[in-house]
Every structure is written in structure tokens, then in C-alpha cells.
Amino acid sequence: xxxxxxxxxxxxxxxxxxxxxxxxxxxxxxxxxxxxxxxxxxxxxxxxxxxxxxxxxxxxxxxxxxxxxxxxxxxxxxxxxxxxxxxxxxxxxxxxxxxxxxxxxxxxxxxxxxxxxxxxxxxxxxxxxxxxxxxxxxxxxxxxxxxxxxxxxxxxxxxxxxxxxxxxxxxxxxxxxxxxxxxxxxxxxxxxxxxxxxxxxxxxxxxxxxxxxxxxxxxxxxxxxxxxxxx
Amino acid sequence: xxxxxxxxxxxxxxxxxxxxxxxxxxxxxxxxxxxxxxxxxxxxxxxxxxxxxxxxxxxxxxxxxxxxxxxxxxxxxxxxxxxxxxxxxxxxxxxxxxxxxxxxxxxxxxxxxxxxxxxxxxxxxxxxxxxxxxxxxxxxxxxxxxxxxxxxxxxxxxxxxxxxxxxxxxxxxxxxxxxxxxxxxxxxxxxxxxxxxxxxxxxxxxxxxxxxxxxxxxxxxxxxxxxxxxxxxxxxxxxxxxxxxxxxxxxxxxxxxxxxxxxxxxxxxxxxxxxxxxxxxxxxxxxxxxxxxxxxxxxxxxxxxxxxxxxxxxxxxxxxxxxxxxxxxxxxxxxxxxxxxxxxxxxxxxxxxxxxxxxxxxxxxxxxxxxxxxxxxxxxxxxxxxxxxxxxxxxxxxxxxxxxxxxxxxxxxxxxxxxxxxxxxxxxxxxxxxxxxxxxxxxxxxxxxxxxxxxxxxxxxxxxxxxxxxxxxxxxxxxxxxxxxxxxxxxxxxxxxxxxxxxxxxxxxxxxxxxxxxxxxxxxxxxxxxxxxxxxxxxxxxxxxxxxxxxx
Numbered sequence: 001x002x003x004x005x006x007x008x009x010x011x012x013x014x015x016x017x018x019x020x021x022x023x024x025x026x027x028x029x030x031x032x033x034x035x036x037x038x039x040x041x042x043x044x045x046x047x048x049x050x051x052x053x054x055x056x057x058x059x060x061x062x063x064x065x066x067x068x069x070x071x072x073x074x075x076x077x078x079x080x081x082x083x084x085x086x087x088x089x090x091x092x093x094x095x096x097x098x099x100x101x102x103x104x105x106x107x108x109x110x111x112x113x114x115x116x117x118x119x120x121x122x123x124x125x126x127x128x129x130x131x132x133x134x135x136x137x138x139x140x141x142x143x144x145x146x147x148x149x150x151x152x153x154x155x156x157x158x159x160x161x162x163x164x165x166x167x168x169x170x171x172x173x174x175x176x177x178x179x180x181x182x183x184x185x186x187x188x189x190x191x192x193x194x195x196x197x198x199x200x201x202x203x204x205x206x207x208x209x210x211x212x213x214x215x216x217x218x219x220x221x222x223x224x225x226x227x228x229x230x231x
Numbered sequence: 232x233x234x235x236x237x238x239x240x241x242x243x244x245x246x247x248x249x250x251x252x253x254x255x256x257x258x259x260x261x262x263x264x265x266x267x268x269x270x271x272x273x274x275x276x277x278x279x280x281x282x283x284x285x286x287x288x289x290x291x292x293x294x295x296x297x298x299x300x301x302x303x304x305x306x307x308x309x310x311x312x313x314x315x316x317x318x319x320x321x322x323x324x325x326x327x328x329x330x331x332x333x334x335x336x337x338x339x340x341x342x343x344x345x346x347x348x349x350x351x352x353x354x355x356x357x358x359x360x361x362x363x364x365x366x367x368x369x370x371x372x373x374x375x376x377x378x379x380x381x382x383x384x385x386x387x388x389x390x391x392x393x394x395x396x397x398x399x400x401x402x403x404x405x406x407x408x409x410x411x412x413x414x415x416x417x418x419x420x421x422x423x424x425x426x427x428x429x430x431x432x433x434x435x436x437x438x439x440x441x442x443x444x445x446x447x448x449x450x451x452x453x454x455x456x457x458x459x460x461x462x463x464x465x466x467x468x469x470x471x472x473x474x475x476x477x478x479x480x481x482x483x484x485x486x487x488x489x490x491x492x493x494x495x496x497x498x499x500x501x502x503x504x505x506x507x508x509x510x511x512x513x514x515x516x517x518x519x520x521x522x523x524x525x526x527x528x529x530x531x532x533x534x535x536x537x538x539x540x541x542x543x544x545x546x547x548x549x550x551x552x553x554x555x556x557x558x559x560x561x562x563x564x565x566x567x568x569x570x571x572x573x574x575x576x577x578x579x580x581x582x583x584x585x586x587x588x589x590x591x592x593x594x595x596x597x598x599x600x601x602x603x604x605x606x607x608x609x610x611x612x613x614x615x616x617x618x619x620x621x622x623x624x625x626x627x628x629x630x631x632x633x634x635x636x637x638x639x640x641x642x643x644x645x646x647x648x649x650x651x652x653x654x655x656x657x658x659x660x661x662x663x664x665x666x667x668x669x670x671x672x673x674x675x676x677x678x679x680x681x682x683x684x685x686x687x688x689x690x691x692x693x694x695x696x697x698x699x700x701x702x703x704x705x706x707x708x709x710x711x712x713x714x715x716x717x718x719x720x721x722x723x724x725x726x727x728x729x730x731x732x733x734x735x736x737x738x739x740x741x742x743x744x745x746x747x748x749x750x751x752x753x754x755x756x757x758x759x760x761x762x763x764x765x766x767x768x769x770x771x772x773x774x775x776x777x778x779x780x781x782x783x
Binding site: 009010011012014015018019067072075076079091094095096097098099100101102103109111113138141142145148149152153155156157159160161162163165166181216220223224227228 | 239240243244245246247264269271272273274275276277279298299300302303304305306307312332333334335336338339342343360394429433434435499526527528530531532
């Protein structure tokens with residue numbers, strides 16, 4: 001897993017990290033997979049981009065770019081290249097109002113405010129790569145609330161979507177997982193522990209409404225505890 | 232029948248949320264956030280809501296129903312965000328009641344996001360995702376548009392945080408302030424239009440616009456009296472400040488306005504200080520409008536005396552305190568201002584920022600203050616050259632009378648402080664006193680040069696004498712004449728003229744100037760005549776320099 005972080009405002013970067021009590025050593029400590037070009041190296045990348053050369057991006061699985069450092073054309077070029085290759089892409093800028101994450105099976109794209117990027121979110125994101133070789137932009141987007149976001153999002157889907165229209169009165173666990181996009185490993189494992197019937201490979205149909213209701217209740221309790229006890 | 236605008240996340244087979252028989256439902260599916268390249272490069276959720284969503288929900292309805300979140304990620308809380316946009320946008324549904332739905336407990340939602348506070352505002356309701364609960368609200372609550380009083384209350388009680396970056400940056404104040412000043416001055420430049428265009432869709436700016444709506448301003452043309460050069464040093468000059476101030480000074484034909492067009496962004500503080508000070512010396516402005524935080528290094532927890540603006544101010548004032556420097560900043564921290572004043576800041580103009588706004592015409596007052604400070608600065612025209620003359624005179628140490636060197640040095644310091652605090656009359660009298668004291672000393676000590684009452688001196692084989700000439704315009708003065716000696720009382724005019732004539736071998740035109748200075752001294756001391764220019768002060772400093780630089 002290789003990540004590149006392209007930033008032109010190094011002093012501001014330091015300020016943000018400092019404000020979040022994140023050590024600047026974060027880059028040094030993760031340099032085996034994280035590239036942070038500066039000086040000549042940065043200029044060379046910028047020059048290549050200006051000449052329409054984006055080959056360097058192919059060396060990375062995740063590209064994090066300071067949006068204001070480049071022109072619209074270059075940003076478009078970066079976006080197209082990443083979308084084509086399936087590399088994760090992050091645009092950050094001080095002017096971005098709020099985090100927005102768009103993910104599908106092929107391509108994930110995150111827009112995030114610079115201050116939110118240079119925070120413990122970045123630390124957690126890099127730790128996940130280091131430990132699990134897993135690039136998860138959800139962690140970069142929501143940091144320590146990353147799991148909470150997964151729980152809340154699933155709860156909302158289950159609340160709003162008519163399960164009978166979606167899956168019929170009976171379904172397989174596998175189908176329920178697919179339709180409600182329960183992708184997170186931790187969540188799946190929690191559900192497996194909590195419900196005997198929640199066996200991914202089980203070919204025994206389950207009652208859709210009852211199952212959804214049970215999962216919703218489980219999520220509600222879990223969220224409430226998390227919020228209440230700041231767990 | 233109540234018309235319900237039901238806003239749902241995209242592509243969901245939504246369950247039935249209320250009883251369709253009693254209410255008329257109009258569905259709107261929140262569009263998926265698509266990132267085609269042209270949008271990705273400038274994507275911002277606020278822009279997306281403003282341009283892709285709000286125009287499509289200009290739908291006649293009585294009440295809006297929507298979940299707390301409308302995207303795949305709950306924590307983006309786009310439903311709540313959309314509700315704020317509705318409230319702060321002029322829109323057919325701006326004041327319509329909104330029912331938020333979520334199965335998460337309201338208390339938990341409030342813990343999860345600050346934006347949830349809108350749920351507690353007038354005209355907003357919260358329900359779990361349950362048709363009975365929603366029906367209950369639809370049937371039993373009075374669902375009318377919120378009135379002005381409720382909206383004002385909402386505005387007063389709403390706290391929206393600026394985009395996170397702005398918390399440690401001055402951008403928001405700058406942008407807000409630029410917009411406000413530009414409005415008053417009717418600036419229509421490309422930079423201002425770009426800024427307005429960029430900001431008009433941002434929730435935070437919409438909020439500010441509603442909270443601090445523009446008020447009619449009587450004076451949009453500020454004419455600054457006097458002539459001189461004003462220099463702007465601000466890292467955000469290209470964001471619109473340059474055009475705004477250009478417009479401000481455009482009504483003052485005798486004021487030349489310039490902007491220091493450096494690329495400040497990520498340069499080091501020391502480098503910027505060096506470059507700026509060099510440029511200031513070259514341009515030699517009468518007024519410097521100086522931003523305090525000029526580079527990324529200036530943000531974060533750093534003391535005032537480490538900011539680039541502070542360093543520039545200090546260096547410039549050390550080089551020549553005659554430079555007038557006005558601090559142009561959003562800071563209103565008293566201790567920072569005191570520190571800046573201590574090293575010579577001549578005034579402060581506060582950029583209007585949301586947290587600084589204390590009255591409706593804050594921006595207008597800022598502009599009036601700038602006019603006042605500009606006029607005061609250009610009036611001090613020449614102070615810089617007077618400072619140079621003081622320094623030159625102080626560095627001349629050849630006079631043999633050590634007491635005179637010490638005394639004149641400290642009196643020149645006093646005179647400079649008086650000049651700098653716009654007390655030119657007292658400065659004149661102080662400098663005059665130095666000259667008079669020197670003349671008095673020479674007169675009493677060297678009667679071979681100046682004999683009592685008789686202005687004669689023998690040199691080069693002949694006798695020179697001073698003759699009093701009456702000039703009814705400029706007052707009496709003495710001339711060197713070889714013919715008729717005259718008797719004079721040993722007063723200031725006589726003594727100073729004699730010293731200049733016989734010790735420093737000055738000619739008649741020089742003595743004529745002495746006459747004018749003595750006459751002016753009397754008028755200033757006795758008739759309250761005001762010294763407005765620098766010519767006379769400059770002449771006195773030249774005489775003092777003459778006295779200090781000759782070994783007599």
C-alpha cells in the first residue's frame with residue numbers, strides 16, 4: 001500500500017498538526033509507505049502535472065492532494081487518472097465546508113477540510129494502513145467516529161428503506177448484507193456474535209422484518225451506549 | 232389537505248412515512264453526489280446543496296419532511312445542513328416547518344452533531360421513523376411558516392462554526408471584511424466578484440449575510456485631505472483588499488495608493504520581513520497599512536511579537552520611526568494591540584469579522600477611521616527626513632564642548648518625540664533652544680570674536696561688522712557689512728547671526744534665514760503661530776549639525 005500526500009503549505013500543515021497534538025514525526029514514522037514530496041521533488045511533480053503527465057500517480061494506491069495548490073485542469077486530470085486506476089483520492093482545502101465521502105466498489109473519493117485532515121484522523125488512517133494494510137477513507141473522514149458513522153448509517157438505511165420491498169418477507173443473510181451494504185468487518189463480526197442466525201454463509205432463510213428490527217434495536221442500543229458513555 | 236414535501240435519500244425504496252390519504256405527498260429524492268471531473272475540482276457540499284438541490288425544491292408545500300442525513304454517511308448530516316441552507320436562503324420554503332426523522336434518539340443526535348440544534352428552533356420537529364408519530368405531528372401541530380420574530384430569535388441563537396481551517400486562519404475575517412468594505416465602496420472588480428461568487432453558496436456566509444444584512448450607508452466616497460503615498464502590506468491583497476483600498480483612495484487625487492504585491496503564502500517569516508522592509512525603504516510611503524499575520528507561520532499559538540507584521544513594524548520603526556504604520560488586522564486582543572503600540576504602531580484598523588461586529592455600521596466606521604489616519608499620516612509628511620537629520624546631527628561629535636554635545640543630543644531626542652507626536656511648535660522651540668544656548672556660550676566665552684554690543688571680527692586682514700536690516704515681512708536680520716558698524720543688544724538674533732557669520736563663515740543669505748527663524752521663534756512663543764511644515768525644523772537641525780560638527 002503506497003500513499004502520497006501532496007502539500008505546498010508546509011507551515012500551515014505544521015500548525016494544524018500542532019493544534020491537534022499530532023507530531024510532525026507522523027510522516028517520518030510512516031515513510032515506508034507514505035511519500036510527502038517537498039522542495040525539488042514537489043516542484044518536479046507539479047511540473048509534470050502542468051505538462052499533463054500523471055504517471056507518478058500509478059505508483060500509489062491513495063493520493064492526497066491540497067486542492068488549492070493546483071489549477072482546475074490539473075485537478076481534473078488527477079481525478080480522471082485516479083478514477084480510471086481505482087486509486088483512492090482525497091482533495092483537501094481550507095475552503096471545504098464539510099467532509100463528504102463518496103465510495104463505490106471501484107473508487108473512493110473524499111473532500112475534507114485541511115484542518116480535519118491534519119488531525120488525529122490522519123494518525124488513525126495511517127495506523128490502519130500500517131497495521132492492516134487497509135486504506136479506509138472512512139477513517140480519514142470521520143476519525144475516531146468512524147465506527148459510529150458505520151452504525152448510524154446502517155441504522156438510517158434500515159429505518160428508511162422498506163425491507164419487504166427490498167428483500168421480500170424472507171431472505172438470506174448474505175442478501176441482507178448485500179442490500180444494506182454491511183461491509184465493515186467489525187460490524188459483521190459484532191452481528192455474528194450478537195445473533196446466532198447471522199451467519200454469512202448460512203443458506204437458511206431468515207424473516208426479513210424481524211431480522212431488520214432486531215439489528216436496528218441492537219444498533220440503537222450500541223449507539224446510545226457509545227454516545228452516552230463516550231465509549 | 233396538507234402538502235408534504237418528502238425529501239429522501241437517493242434510490243431508496245422508502246417505507247411509508249405517513250398516511251397518504253390525509254396528506255398530499257410530493258417526493259424529492261436527494262441527488263447522488265456525482266463527481267464528474269469538472270465538479271470534483273471544486274466540490275463542496277454547500278455548493279452542491281445551493282446549486283443542485285435548493286433550485287429543485289422550489290416546490291409549493293406546507294411542511295418539509297426529511298431525515299437527519301441524506302447521504303450514505305450519517306455523520307455528514309446533510310439533512311440538517313440542508314435545513315440550515317433553507318433557513319438562510321431566500322427561497323419559497325425558507326420559513327416552512329421541517330420535520331426531521333431519525334430512529335436515533337434526539338438526545339443522541341444532539342450529542343453527535345452541533346448542527347442538530349436547529350431541531351430545537353421554532354418551526355422544527357423531530358420524530359422517529361414511524362408513521363403514527365409523523366401523522367401525529369402533521370395532524371396535531373400548528374404547521375405554519377415561522378414568523379420574523381421567530382426567525383430573528385433563531386438567528387440570534389444560532390452558532391455556526393466557520394469551516395475548520397478558518398478557526399486558526401484569518402481568511403474568514405478577511406473575506407467577510409473585504410465583502411463588507413466592497414459593498415460600501417461599490418467595488419465591482421473581478422477579484423471581488425470571484426470572492427462573492429465563491430462565498431455566496433457557503434452555509435457560513437449565508438448565515439453571516441442573514442445575521443448582518445447590509446445597511447444603507449450615507450457616505451461611500453471618502454476624500455482624504457493632504458497628499459502622500461499609502462502602501463498596503465497584506466498577504467490577502469489579491470483576494471480583493473488591493474481593489475477595495477484602491478477604490479477607497481480613488482476619491483483622493485493627491486493620495487497615491489500602492490500595494491506590495493509579494494507572494495506571501497508559504498514564505499518564511501524572516502524572508503517576508505526582509506523583503507517587505509526593503510520595499511518599504513524603496514517606496515518610502517507616508518502611511519503603511521500593515522497586516523499582522525502575513526504567512527502560515529503566523530498562525531497557531533504564537534505570541535504577537537513573533538508575527539511577521541510585528542517584526543516588520545519593529546524593523547521599520549528602528550530604521551526610521553517617522554514611518555507611520557497602521558495595523559490592519561482582525562485581532563482585537565488588547566494585549567496584542569498594547570504590544571504593537573509599544574513599538575510604535577500609529578493606529579489600528581480592525582477588519583470586520585463576525586466576532587468583531589459590534590454595531591451595524593462597523594465597516595463604515597472602519598473606513599472613516601482609515602480616512603482619519605491617512606490624513607494624520609500625510610500631514611506628518613517629512614517626519615522621516617527630520618528623523619534622518621536628527622540622526623546625522625547626533626552622529627556629528629566634533630564640537631569641543633562635551634556638555635553641549637550631551638545636552639543637544641538629549642534635547643534633539645525630546646524634539647523628535649514632540650515631532651512624532653505632532654507637537655511641532657514645541658519641537659521647534661526645543662531645537663531653537665539648542666541653537667540659542669550654543670550661541671550664548673560662544674558669545675560669553677569668546678570676546679575676541681564677539682565683543683559686547685559691537686559685531687566686529689578681524690579676519691583676513693579686514694574688519695567685518697554686522698549691520699541690522701529691518702525686513703517688515705520676515706522680521707529683522709543681520710548682514711555682514713564692511714562699512715558702518717552698528718551697535719546691537721546681545722540678543723538671540725545677534726548672537727546666532729554672529730556665531731554663524733564669524734565662527735562658521737556663513738554668508739548673508741544664511742544670515743537672512745537666521746533672521747526668519749528668530750522672528751518665527753518669537754511668533755511661536757508669544758503669538759501662538761503654528762508650525763505646519765518641516766522646513767524650519769529642518770533648518771534648525773542643519774544649524775545644530777553645523778554646531779556639533781565643527782571643532783569649536
